[in-house]
Amino acid sequence: xxxxxxxxxxxxxxxxxxxxxxxxxxxxxxxxxxxITTCGADGRxxxxxxxxxxxxxxxxxxxxxxxxxxxxxxxxxxxxxHFAINILRHDQHGLSNxxxxxxxxxFAGVDHDTGTAGxxxxxxxxxxxxxxxxxxxxxxxxxxxxxxxxxxxHAGGEPLVFHAGQYRAVSPHPDLHC
Numbered sequence: 001x002x003x004x005x006x007x008x009x010x011x012x013x014x015x016x017x018x019x020x021x022x023x024x025x026x027x028x029x030x031x032x033x034x035x036i037t038t039c040g041a042d043g044r045x046x047x048x049x050x051x052x053x054x055x056x057x058x059x060x061x062x063x064x065x066x067x068x069x070x071x072x073x074x075x076x077x078x079x080x081x082h083f084a085i086n087i088l089r090h091d092q093h094g095l096s097n098x099x100x101x102x103x104x105x106x107f108a109g110v111d112h113d114t115g116t117a118g119x120x121x122x123x124x125x126x127x128x129x130x131x132x133x134x135x136x137x138x139x140x141x142x143x144x145x146x147x148x149x150x151x152x153x154h155a156g157g158e159p160l161v162f163h164a165g166q167y168r169a170v171s172p173h174p175d176l177h178c
Contacts, residue, residue: 030163033088035099035125036065038080039118045107046076047120049100051162052142053085061149063129066142072102074143078136083147084115085129086122090158093167095122116150127154
């Protein structure tokens with residue numbers, strides 16, 4: 001005998017929803033905000049805002065992030081040997097906005113250093129990882145990048161968070177007194 005599952009009221013089948021509704025639902029997961037940077041084959045500094053960053057493995061040290069297949073910088077990230085993941089501090093939302101929009105020079109006025117293979121490193125980030133471009137995987141309308149961490153630093157501090165389409169700041173949980 002086959003039974004039909006009884007689903008809780010309010011669940012929406014993906015095929016019955018519009019893309020904006022799905023995006024709004026996925027936005028309920030709070031994420032940190034990063035700027036991913038690299039150096040183009042022509043020496044151009046390339047950067048973009050991303051919140052699709054996640055750790056994968058400690059041994060070997062691997063992380064992942066994803067990039068829309070329609071992104072103008074896709075070829076730069078596919079062909080680079082290294083990229084950096086700059087985890088933004090709570091007050092760096094202006095930088096996040098600057099790197100999220102198209103511009104001829106996203107690095108204009110941005111304090112940064114240079115890392116392995118010319119990769120730009122955003123100063124004063126909560127943490128910075130320099131990664132070898134280790135592998136890429138199909139992720140539907142995105143390409144998933146796996147980075148092998150070669151160098152990192154972390155200054156600490158409060159991170160910039162994105163939730164439900166807005167920047168947020170974190171605070172200690174009121175029930176925990178650590």
